[in-house]
Amino acid sequence: MANSPSSFTADVVIVGASFAGAACAIAAAERGLRVVVLERKSDPGDKLHTTGIIVKEAAEQTLLGQVPAAFTRRIDEVRLYAPNLRQVALAAPGYYFLSTDTPELMRWLAARMRASGVDLRLRCSFKHARRIDGGWDVDGVGRVQYLVGADGARSRVAERCGLGGVREFLYGIEYEFPGAMLAEPGALHCFISKRYAPGYIGWIAQNPTGVQAGLALRHDPHRARVPDIDGFLLRVGQAGGLPRHLRPGHTRAGLIPCSGPVFDMARDRAILIGDAAGIVSPVTAGGIHSAWEHGWAVGRAIAAHRLDDGPRPEDVAVRAAPRFRRKRALRWAYDRLQFDWPFDLLLHSPPLRWAAEQVYFHKGRS
Numbered sequence: 001m002a003n004s005p006s007s008f009t010a011d012v013v014i015v016g017a018s019f020a021g022a023a024c025a026i027a028a029a030e031r032g033l034r035v036v037v038l039e040r041k042s043d044p045g046d047k048l049h050t051t052g053i054i055v056k057e058a059a060e061q062t063l064l065g066q067v068p069a070a071f072t073r074r075i076d077e078v079r080l081y082a083p084n085l086r087q088v089a090l091a092a093p094g095y096y097f098l099s100t101d102t103p104e105l106m107r108w109l110a111a112r113m114r115a116s117g118v119d120l121r122l123r124c125s126f127k128h129a130r131r132i133d134g135g136w137d138v139d140g141v142g143r144v145q146y147l148v149g150a151d152g153a154r155s156r157v158a159e160r161c162g163l164g165g166v167r168e169f170l171y172g173i174e175y176e177f178p179g180a181m182l183a184e185p186g187a188l189h190c191f192i193s194k195r196y197a198p199g200y201i202g203w204i205a206q207n208p209t210g211v212q213a214g215l216a217l218r219h220d221p222h223r224a225r226v227p228d229i230d231g232f233l234l235r236v237g238q239a240g241g242l243p244r245h246l247r248p249g250h251t252r253a254g255l256i257p258c259s260g261p262v263f264d265m266a267r268d269r270a271i272l273i274g275d276a277a278g279i280v281s282p283v284t285a286g287g288i289h290s291a292w293e294h295g296w297a298v299g300r301a302i303a304a305h306r307l308d309d310g311p312r313p314e315d316v317a318v319r320a321a322p323r324f325r326r327k328r329a330l331r332w333a334y335d336r337l338q339f340d341w342p343f344d345l346l347l348h349s350p351p352l353r354w355a356a357e358q359v360y361f362h363k364g365r366s
Contacts, residue, residue: 008135009142010034010119012302014150015126015157017044019064019288020274020295021150022109026063027299029116031307036141037118040125044110045103049152049254050288051174051212052102053188053205056095058289062296063112071105072098073208078360079187082347083194083340085239089187090353092361097188099207126151129160135269136161146302146313147270150295153255155276158262163270166278168259170200173227174214175248182206183241190360191215191240192343196232199335204240210249211242218335219255256280257287260328261321266314273298273317281327284359290322330359 012028014021017039029035041047054072059065075098077091113120127139135145149157153166182189185206192201199218204211215227233242257278265272273279273295280287297320304310346352 007143008145010036010144011306012036012146012148012299013038013136013138013141013144014148016150016152016274016276017041017106017110017113017120018150018152018274018291019050019109020277020279020291021148022113023063023292023295024148024150024273024299024302025113025118025120026116027296028303029113029118029299031300031303033303033306035118036144037113037120038124038126038141039120039122042123043103044106044122048102048106048252050102050252051203051205051214052100052105052207053286053288054098054100055286055289056097058292059096059098062289062292064288064292067098067100067105067108071101071108071208073100073185073206075099075186075188075205077187078356079184079189079240080347080356080360081189081191081236081239082343083192084344085191085236086344086347087239088347088353088356090356090360092357095361099188099205099212101208126156126160129157129270131161131268145269145306148298148302149270149272149276150274151276153257153275155272157270158272158276161268161270163267163272164262164264166255166257166259166262166275168257169219170216170256170258171219171225171227171254172200172214172216172256173229173251173253174212175229175233176210176212176250176252177242177246178210178249180211180243180246182211188360189240191232191236192340193232193235194338194340196228196235198338202232202236204236204242211246213237213240213242214252216256218258258331260324265321266317269314271298271314271317277317277321279321281324284327294320294322 011033202215274291301313301316
């Protein structure tokens, strides 16, 4: 005999207070569900792995548009640099990015979760869960109807629940320079370099508290390579307007999914979202907007299924996941055909400018 709803400790447990986890939690809690979020960190703004750059769509179409202005800084153009450090300015009418004080942004999200009625439990790691009739028995929580993994590219929820895992990664590292100011703070400075960033790019951006600078490269588990960020900044710092002789404050580093949505992301009342589900652009490695939308859709679907006899949330999770078909094709080409000389030669050509605008200004999200 199936368990009645009253026999469960919570309707849904979400592992990870990330953007995707926060979106899922708030969406479900606002419909009246009992939501528990497990976050292993004691401070949601500590030990971050995201650049925290928000695209226009996220700023205007999601709760992220309500972030206090003090935590954001508007960026209106992209400066794209060839390996020889020649540059081209790219912009689209009305389009912008928001760099953020990301630690404060994550603390703000934690406060919004609690204000929505979410039981956010800090310093609580997910250890194990066992399948039961009608849901899951989660260590430290009890019997719950749905288990959602928003716990990153190496998801423990995916492992414990037998769901799919991310197959391919970038490895990124980013320095924070508190109090620093770029010569041109209104641009996102992006650098192409097969030497320093094979398979991806480097970047420098102004944020509300200083400058963030990083790079990422294709991760090869059989031949680990650590990004040479110090060499990269020696090479590009002056071109990007970074003041000399800066000492970094915090360092962010981690794996970034780049193979698209995972296969088997939802089954038997267990669902993956965010990085755990591979909801990250294979080309730009941007994931905040897509992760938020997917997490929100899953949270609303769980509530609709519980309260309104709506469709199975597992089915909604799969349908709502962006496929990134065009960007996966671009990822395949970039991995195999990246050379420095075409960018040096063709940086100002109309075809390259057009391709860059498709990538940076969200003109091709499929």
